[in-house]
Amino acid sequence: MDPTHKKTLVLVGHGMVGQRFLEALAERGLTATHRVVVFAEEPRPAYDRVQLTSYFSGRTPDELSVTDAGFMAAHGIELHLGDPVERVDRDARTVTSRAGHTLAYDILVLATGSAPFVPPVPGKDATGCFVYRTIEDVLAIEAYATANATTGAVVGGGLLGLEAAGALQGLGLGTHVVEFAPRLMPAQVDEGGGAALLRTLAGRGLVVHTGTGTQEILTDDAGAVRGMRLSDGTELDVGLVVFSAGVRARDRLARDCGLAVGERGGVVVDERCRTGDPAVYAIGECAQATDGRVYGLVAPGYEMAQAAAAAIAAGDASDTSDTLFTGADMSTKLKLLGVDVASFGDAHGAAEGCLDVAYADSRSGTYKKLVVSAEGTLLGGVLVGDTEAYGTLRALTGSVPPVPAEQLVLPAGAGAAPALGPDALPGDAVVCNCHNVTKDAVQACATLPEVKKCTKAGTGCGSCVKLIGQLLPQSGDTGLCGCFAQTRQELYEIVRTLRIASFQELLDRHGREGARGGEGCETCKPAVASVVASLAPAIGADGYVLEGEQAALQDTNDHFLANLQKNGSYSVVPRIPGGEITPDKLIVIGEVAREFGLYTKITGGQRIDLFGARVEQLPRIWARLVDAGFESGHAYGKALRTVKSCVGQTWCRYGVQDSVRMAIDLELRYRGLRAPHKLKSAVSGCARECAEARSKDFGVIATASGWNLYVGGNGGATPRHADLLAQDLDDAGLVRLIDRFLMFYIRTADRLERTSAWLERIDGGLDHVRDVVVDDSLGLCAELEALMADHVTHYRDEWAETLADPERLARFVSFVNAPEAPDPLVAFVPERDQIKPDLPLLTLRPPAAAPLALDHDLDLEGAVSR
Amino acid sequence: MTTATATATAAPAAPTTDAPAAASVQLRLDGTWLTVCAADRLTPGRGVAVLLPDGRRQVALFLDRGRRLYAIDNRDPFSGAAVLARGLIGSADGRPFVASPLLKQRFDLASGRCLDDDDAGVAVYEVRVSP
Ligand code: SRM
Ligand SMILES: Cc1cc2nc3c(=O)[nH]c(=O)nc-3n(C[C@H](O)[C@H](O)[C@H](O)COP(=O)(O)OP(=O)(O)OC[C@H]3O[C@@H](n4cnc5c(N)ncnc54)[C@H](O)[C@@H]3O)c2cc1C
Ligand code: SF4
Numbered sequence: 001m002d003p004t005h006k007k008t009l010v011l012v013g014h015g016m017v018g019q020r021f022l023e024a025l026a027e028r029g030l031t032a033t034h035r036v037v038v039f040a041e042e043p044r045p046a047y048d049r050v051q052l053t054s055y056f057s058g059r060t061p062d063e064l065s066v067t068d069a070g071f072m073a074a075h076g077i078e079l080h081l082g083d084p085v086e087r088v089d090r091d092a093r094t095v096t097s098r099a100g101h102t103l104a105y106d107i108l109v110l111a112t113g114s115a116p117f118v119p120p121v122p123g124k125d126a127t128g129c130f131v132y133r134t135i136e137d138v139l140a141i142e143a144y145a146t147a148n149a150t151t152g153a154v155v156g157g158g159l160l161g162l163e164a165a166g167a168l169q170g171l172g173l174g175t176h177v178v179e180f181a182p183r184l185m186p187a188q189v190d191e192g193g194g195a196a197l198l199r200t201l202a203g204r205g206l207v208v209h210t211g212t213g214t215q216e217i218l219t220d221d222a223g224a225v226r227g228m229r230l231s232d233g234t235e236l237d238v239g240l241v242v243f244s245a246g247v248r249a250r251d252r253l254a255r256d257c258g259l260a261v262g263e264r265g266g267v268v269v270d271e272r273c274r275t276g277d278p279a280v281y282a283i284g285e286c287a288q289a290t291d292g293r294v295y296g297l298v299a300p301g302y303e304m305a306q307a308a309a310a311a312i313a314a315g316d317a318s319d320t321s322d323t324l325f326t327g328a329d330m331s332t333k334l335k336l337l338g339v340d341v342a343s344f345g346d347a348h349g350a351a352e353g354c355l356d357v358a359y360a361d362s363r364s365g366t367y368k369k370l371v372v373s374a375e376g377t378l379l380g381g382v383l384v385g386d387t388e389a390y391g392t393l394r395a396l397t398g399s400v401p402p403v404p405a406e407q408l409v410l411p412a413g414a415g416a417a418p419a420l421g422p423d424a425l426p427g428d429a430v431v432c433n434c435h436n437v438t439k440d441a442v443q444a445c446a447t448l449p450e451v452k453k454c455t456k457a458g459t460g461c462g463s464c465v466k467l468i469g470q471l472l473p474q475s476g477d478t479g480l481c482g483c484f485a486q487t488r489q490e491l492y493e494i495v496r497t498l499r500i501a502s503f504q505e506l507l508d509r510h511g512r513e514g515a516r517g518g519e520g521c522e523t524c525k526p527a528v529a530s531v532v533a534s535l536a537p538a539i540g541a542d543g544y545v546l547e548g549e550q551a552a553l554q555d556t557n558d559h560f561l562a563n564l565q566k567n568g569s570y571s572v573v574p575r576i577p578g579g580e581i582t583p584d585k586l587i588v589i590g591e592v593a594r595e596f597g598l599y600t601k602i603t604g605g606q607r608i609d610l611f612g613a614r615v616e617q618l619p620r621i622w623a624r625l626v627d628a629g630f631e632s633g634h635a636y637g638k639a640l641r642t643v644k645s646c647v648g649q650t651w652c653r654y655g656v657q658d659s660v661r662m663a664i665d666l667e668l669r670y671r672g673l674r675a676p677h678k679l680k681s682a683v684s685g686c687a688r689e690c691a692e693a694r695s696k697d698f699g700v701i702a703t704a705s706g707w708n709l710y711v712g713g714n715g716g717a718t719p720r721h722a723d724l725l726a727q728d729l730d731d732a733g734l735v736r737l738i739d740r741f742l743m744f745y746i747r748t749a750d751r752l753e754r755t756s757a758w759l760e761r762i763d764g765g766l767d768h769v770r771d772v773v774v775d776d777s778l779g780l781c782a783e784l785e786a787l788m789a790d791h792v793t794h795y796r797d798e799w800a801e802t803l804a805d806p807e808r809l810a811r812f813v814s815f816v817n818a819p820e821a822p823d824p825l826v827a828f829v830p831e832r833d834q835i836k837p838d839l840p841l842l843t844l845r846p847p848a849a850a851p852l853a854l855d856h857d858l859d860l861e862g863a864v865s866r
Numbered sequence: 867m868t869t870a871t872a873t874a875t876a877a878p879a880a881p882t883t884d885a886p887a888a889a890s891v892q893l894r895l896d897g898t899w900l901t902v903c904a905a906d907r908l909t910p911g912r913g914v915a916v917l918l919p920d921g922r923r924q925v926a927l928f929l930d931r932g933r934r935l936y937a938i939d940n941r942d943p944f945s946g947a948a949v950l951a952r953g954l955i956g957s958a959d960g961r962p963f964v965a966s967p968l969l970k971q972r973f974d975l976a977s978g979r980c981l982d983d984d985d986a987g988v989a990v991y992e993v994r995v996s997p
């Protein structure tokens with residue numbers, strides 16, 4: 001269509017809501033019928049402001065982006081970055097931008113968001129004063145703090161203020177928070193919640209001043225911040241100040257062109273987000289909704305974006321569009337400085353005649369309050385410290401919960417409260433607030449990826465993902481994957497008893513109907529490979545994981561006996577048993593790294609990782625290491641990783657046993673043992689536990705008379721302290737018990753199930769495991785021990801074995817047709833005197849979904865390859 | 867420098883029952899067949915990478931257990947790294963796919979389409995065992 005015949009839609013502001021609005025236009029086909037022009041004040045396209053603080057935990061500005069360049073291009077949207085609109089002429093229907101563009105519009109949409117409010121205190125404009133709203137703010141704070149400050153203060157103890165405080169702490173600054181109200185987060189939590197929050201945050205080193213205002217920012221001769229004076233007379237010695245004392249809707253454009261704005265700011269709109277001028281809409285934080293509120297949250301803004309797009313789609317009949325915005329829930333769930341905080345519904349108990357049910361435990365910093373009506377309807381609540389029940393409670397709001405309210409706030413165990421499961425939720429309960437998705441809509445899908453793809457639920461703040469997981473069908477089908485109806489445990493038994501060492505045979509004889517004769521899949525191949533490797537000696541299979549058909553089953557890491565990194569290079573981790581290493585061996589590692597130009601890092605597992613090796617370099621690196629007496633550390637395998645140690649009795653004044661020797665013995669005994677998931681261990685020389693043994697799958701702690709064995713520990717995402725399995729064991733007794741425990745786990749666990757999850761899942765839990773491996777209740781122990789003995793005698797180093805076989809070695813090339821050629825995409829740039837992957841090279845994406853476009857050119861220039 | 871513009875068809879390449887050991891694998895580029903390696907260099911169920919004559923572009927070549935060959939672009943569009951040849955292959959509803967070894971997205975080997983994201987895909991090449 002000729003563009004001149006298209007209507008022009010101008011969007012002012014490209015923030016989160018603006019971007020969502022563009023997506024809503026595209027979904028309704030409006031980008032095809034309209035010329036869409038966006039003016040953005042910020043220098044970068046829309047990004048995830050909600051996650052701004054994650055910049056300080058490593059998210060780059062690019063990773064924060066919510067705008068896909070492909071999207072803008074595909075829909076022909078014109079985006080003017082760094083060019084704000086300065087004037088709207090409603091009579092002429094034009095906008096004029098700072099760069100001087102004047103553009104006629106048919107429809108104008110304001111999505112200008114809000115600006116931080118800076119209270120008019122003396123010194124507020126001094127060097128070192130900041131606000132906290134944009135990526136540019138964050139970059140400026142970081143740069144200034146690094147160069148000029150060791151302490152900082154945040155003015156405002158609300159949600160955003162605490163986020164900013166977290167950011168300052170993340171930068172290593174001593175951090176003060178000054179809040180005028182008598183408690184933190186006055187808008188979200190009540191007094192009890194504020195008190196619980198205060199206690200916990202103070203425990204994390206934050207200095208909080210409540211019930212006092214900021215009187216003056218003190219400056220030095222150069223006009224830079226040197227401190228601040230509070231209204232109670234206190235002076236704080238700080239080098240940087242961040243104002244976070246609330247926000248104000250950015251409604252100036254609307255005011256200037258005569259549109260109505262609310263008493264406390266915000267462009268007045270109707271429930272279709274139209275202003276008084278039918279050609280002008282306002283959405284997001286700059287708009288005042290029909291309930292008289294300006295919403296400072298992203299979810300209501302998204303709903304407004306939908307309402308406006310629907311009205312525009314309806315055109316002249318816009319009065320008939322039925323996607324309306326009349327107000328929203330102010331529910332929030334956050335993790336502020338590591339503390340979980342949630343509030344939902346009528347959190348302050350504003351409704352007539354409502355009652356509170358509260359539970360407070362100041363030791364653990366937990367506070368929970370529910371607001372219920374006289375009839376028992378759940379109206380809202382506040383949760384601090386433990387927000388486990390947030391998803392369920394929020395979705396139950398507005399209904400009478402199936403169990404009494406007090407049971408919903410008591411911790412499990414106190415008062416025998418049955419945890420209220422997601423089953424209790426009605427079908428129309430809103431599970432994902434960001435995208436307004438109900439339980440029914442979620443349950444129309446089968447898997448989480450499907451839910452995200454079809455409903456967008458879980459793709460906003462992410463706080464609902466856990467609940468969604470609980471709502472999805474556990475499907476009743478416990479099969480390993482689409483190819484096998486058996487569980488991993490059942491397959492283990494089939495392989496063991498029928499001595500089937502071939503994947504194809506297993507698939508063709510025991511696979512699901514439609515899968516027989518097929519390829520298998522990326523789930524069952526490595527799982528079966530692992531089962532065969534664990535049982536190799538017992539079923540007469542070759543224990544070498546690259547033998548025959550097994551080579552085709554291994555995940556890429558096992559296949560290359562190294563760990564794949566993001567740019568296609570590999571890392572190499574030699575075994576350093578117990579973390580003990582001689583100076584000579586350290587020097588060899590250093591020499592190898594220098595010779596091959598590898599990045600070196602001490603790992604969290606007490607050993608050294610060498611990164612950046614190309615496939616064809618791996619054998620040469622191993623050869624050097626094997627020569628010096630190293631072997632594979634199996635960092636790539638679902639296998640034993642490390643047995644960490646503390647220095648123990650030999651040197652430490654407290655040590656009561658030789659923990660280093662025991663750690664080395666255990667690591668050498670179980671090295672190469674393949675399991676359903678990785679296995680980690682540690683040995684501590686006394687109860688002070690410097691080796692952190694209780695965070696391991698099997699952990700050993702010395703006692704005056706022997707060793708205590710703990711099992712089922714885990715670090716990682718769901719940490720769990722290991723449980724005591726047996727006490728005061730002697731060396732032989734300890735090893736025998738670990739042999740049995742590990743083999744029982746390997747036999748009965750699911751694929752990718754760590755010992756911690758396995759122990760939680762199996763019937764009878766720890767007691768059952770103890771019955772089996774200590775008291776031999778199933779008469780299995782002799783067999784379990786024999787299996788382990790087989791493993792120990794058959795162990796061979798995979799690197800050495802590969803080096804000895806020229807045919808195998810031939811696989812270690814980047815290109816089958818050019819064995820000497822390095823992969824041109826594996827390139828590095830320098831950082832801190834070492835290398836790192838050249839990421840710009842990786843982000844040069846080939847055009848999406850262009851299967852036949854084979855001639856795009858990659859610009860390899862400017863990439864430092866080594 | 868030559869820019870290879872292959873006329874790729876979305877056909878799962880000539881099925882070849884039991885290729886003789888001396889046979890070689892060929893890729894179709896610019897209307898001509900480029901010999902890349904001996905057929906016995908391939909392990910059924912796994913892939914290898916091929917560097918094209920321009921010295922930059924790469925093709926991932928796979929052999930399935932039925933000894934059928936597939937060739938797709940080696941570059942994983944999600945990470946940008948050239949690693950697809952190192953993924954595991956599998957079949958779903960009788961169609962073969964490879965799962966990227968980095969973030970596990972699956973690509974249909976015959977069409978190059980990504981099974982986990984409608985907006986992504988990779989190029990496919992015609993491949994055969996030399997006549
Ligand atoms: C290199 C290392 C980080 C470092 O620089 O220190 C590391 C790196 C990786 N870890 Fe780790 N972990 C490393 C120590 C740890 C530790 C600390 C420890 O072992 O004491 C933990 C917590 C302890 C635990 O496992 O319980 C740890 C918990 C994880 C987890 C979460 C496991 C869980 O059960 O929740 C994963 C993800 C997984 O396995 O599914 C993971 C996965 C990974 C992977 C394999 C991610 C991946 O797939 O690419 C990383 C690749 C390693 C590589 O490329 O070489 N890594 N990882 C550490 C290697 C230790 C070693 O010498 O082998
Ligand atoms: C640190 C932080 C944490 C937050 N955490 C949460 C949270 O956990 N949950 C939650 O729901 N919300 C949170 N929010 C609030 C959320 O970010 C906002 O509600 C949301 O960004 C509003 O979107 P918007 O598009 O209306 O406004 P904005 O995202 O502010 O976008 C408006 C854009 O318009 C531009 N603009 C202004 N005037 C003009 C003009 N004249 N011409 C052109 N462009 C203009 C601005 O520069 C800006 O880029 C947080 C905010 C911050 C700062
Ligand atoms: S755990 Fe005990 S023996 Fe080991 S280093 Fe710590 S105090 Fe010393």
Ligand code: FES
Pocket residue numbers: 431432433434435457458459460461462463464465
């Ligand atoms: S509630 Fe935020 S993504 Fe679902």
